[in-house]
Amino acid sequence: MSTTEQKCLFLILGIVMLSLQSCFKEPLSNNSKPTGSSNLKDTTVLNVVYGTNSAQVYDAYLPAQRDSNTPVIIMIHGGAWKAGQKEDMNVFMNIIKNQWKDAAVVNMNYRLASNTKNIHHTEIIEDISAVVSQLDSLKESYHISAKMGIMGASAGGQLAMIYAYRYDSLNHIKCVGNFYGPSIINDWDWYNSFNLWLGGKVGDILAEYVGQTWDTTEYKTVSPYWNISSSSQPTIIFHGNADPIVPHYQSQWLNSKLKSLGVAVEYKEYPAFHGFDGNQNNDAIIRLINFFKPRLQ
Numbered sequence: 001m002s003t004t005e006q007k008c009l010f011l012i013l014g015i016v017m018l019s020l021q022s023c024f025k026e027p028l029s030n031n032s033k034p035t036g037s038s039n040l041k042d043t044t045v046l047n048v049v050y051g052t053n054s055a056q057v058y059d060a061y062l063p064a065q066r067d068s069n070t071p072v073i074i075m076i077h078g079g080a081w082k083a084g085q086k087e088d089m090n091v092f093m094n095i096i097k098n099q100w101k102d103a104a105v106v107n108m109n110y111r112l113a114s115n116t117k118n119i120h121h122t123e124i125i126e127d128i129s130a131v132v133s134q135l136d137s138l139k140e141s142y143h144i145s146a147k148m149g150i151m152g153a154s155a156g157g158q159l160a161m162i163y164a165y166r167y168d169s170l171n172h173i174k175c176v177g178n179f180y181g182p183s184i185i186n187d188w189d190w191y192n193s194f195n196l197w198l199g200g201k202v203g204d205i206l207a208e209y210v211g212q213t214w215d216t217t218e219y220k221t222v223s224p225y226w227n228i229s230s231s232s233q234p235t236i237i238f239h240g241n242a243d244p245i246v247p248h249y250q251s252q253w254l255n256s257k258l259k260s261l262g263v264a265v266e267y268k269e270y271p272a273f274h275g276f277d278g279n280q281n282n283d284a285i286i287r288l289i290n291f292f293k294p295r296l297q
Contacts, residue, residue, distance in 0.1 A: 034101040036065030038143060050108075050134045051127065058108035058131055059086060061093065063101055066143045071296035072104045072135060074128075078154025078181070080198060081113040081124070081209040089153065092179075095285040100293070104144045106135060110159075113209045120211030121222050128163045132172055149175045149292045154246065154274065155209070157181020161224035164233045175295040176235040177288045178224075180274055182246045183254040185210065186219035186226070190247055197245050197274070225254055234264035236291040238284045240272030266291055 034042075042064040047057040063070065073096060075089045086107045093105050110127040111119045136146050150173050152160035157178035164173040182190075191203040191214060198205060207213045210222055220226045235258055239251040248269065255267035268287060270280045 034063050034065040036063070036067045036070055036102060038065050038067045040064060040066055040143060050130050053111055055109050055111045056127060056130070057086075058106050059093075060142070061097060061105040061107075062142060062144070063097075063104060066102075066104060068139070068143065068145060069297075070102060070104050070144045071292070072106060072144050072148040073292065074131065074135075074148055074150045074160075075105065075107040076110070076128070076150070076152035076156035076159050077107075078152065078156040079112070080205050081155045081159075082205070083112065084155075085109060089156075091281060092151070092153070092285060095282060096289065099286060100289045103289075103296075104142070106131065115208050121209055122211070124159060124209075125163060125167055128159065129167060132168075132170070136170070136172060145296070146172055147174050147296045148172045149177065149296055151177030151179065151288065152181060153179040154181055158183065158185070158224060161235070162222055162227060165224055165227040165229075168233075173233055175292050176233050177292070178235060178237045178251070178254075179276075179284065180239045180243055180246055180248075180251070181224075183224040183250045184226075185223040186216055187247070187250065188214075190250075191219075195245060225250070225257060228254075228257055228261060228263065230261045230263065232258070232261070232263050234291070234295055236266045236268075236288055238268050238270070238276070238287075240274060240276065241269050242272065243274045245274040 043062045045060045048060055050056050050058060075092060077084045077086055077088045086109045089107050093107055096103060096105055108131050110124050113119055139146050150160045150164055158181040161176055161178055161183060164176045185206060191206055193202050195202050210218055212218060237251050237255055239248040241248055255265055258265035270276055272280055276284060
């Protein structure tokens with residue numbers, strides 16, 4: 001087997017591991033009912049187009065009785081920025097639909113990082129911005145609020161944070177959820193390491209995402225940790241204490257910095273790897289809902 005084939009195999013195995021960890025248990029049941037003011041029925045719209053690239057689509061779940069006060073949660077999948085798809089987040093979407101009857105959920109794809117296609121951080125951020133702008137422009141026809149929370153897993157967690165902290169110029173994002181995403185891209189020890197689960201050097205993956213090899217300034221620019229201020233959005237963080245892919249100390253440091261700046265933050269660490277089992281997923285999403293609700297009213 002060639003080196004390239006080995007790298008692909010390890011990447012696939014890592015993604016499969018995450019998918020399996022997410023599917024051990026069904027979401028907890030909840031008998032609560034939507035409380036919006038309309039007579040609209042719940043609706044799911046798949047592959048809504050927000051750009052000209054085939055990857056620029058999202059799924060939108062719109063709850064029953066939705067109205068102009070219906071909060072929106074945007075979901076961003078992981079996959080080392082260069083792999084994965086929106087369906088990877090369905091386990092989270094299903095729990096939210098079950099536990100928070102009043103929330104709309106938008107689960108997005110984005111253009112994946114690629115050196116050959118010249119797609120990097122800038123292009124991915126453009127995609128997130130396009131989704132946020134489109135949701136704002138469609139809020140009346142969708143019957144939703146302009147208040148949005150954003151969450152992501154792994155690389156998607158990093159993208160959710162960096163968009164909120166650095167690029168949310170219209171102030172739509174009111175809270176952030178990070179599931180085991182890296183917050184310090186300019187972590188030299190991590191950059192310079194070889195990761196078995198990723199099938200190669202971490203630095204090669206980060207360079208494809210950022211668009212260049214190591215540069216302290218550029219790597220700090222895309223690091224959520226270095227883009228926090230006292231006015232950053234409230235953030236809830238989840239990480240496994242045995243994560244073999246993203247060092248959990250990054251989330252610990254992120255938590256400490258947010259606290260030091262007076263930003264509302266919660267941090268929950270689970271006995272887990274890179275991804276949680278069914279019970280942990282349920283617990284984390286319920287915590288996220290309780291954290292998001294007062295900030296999206």
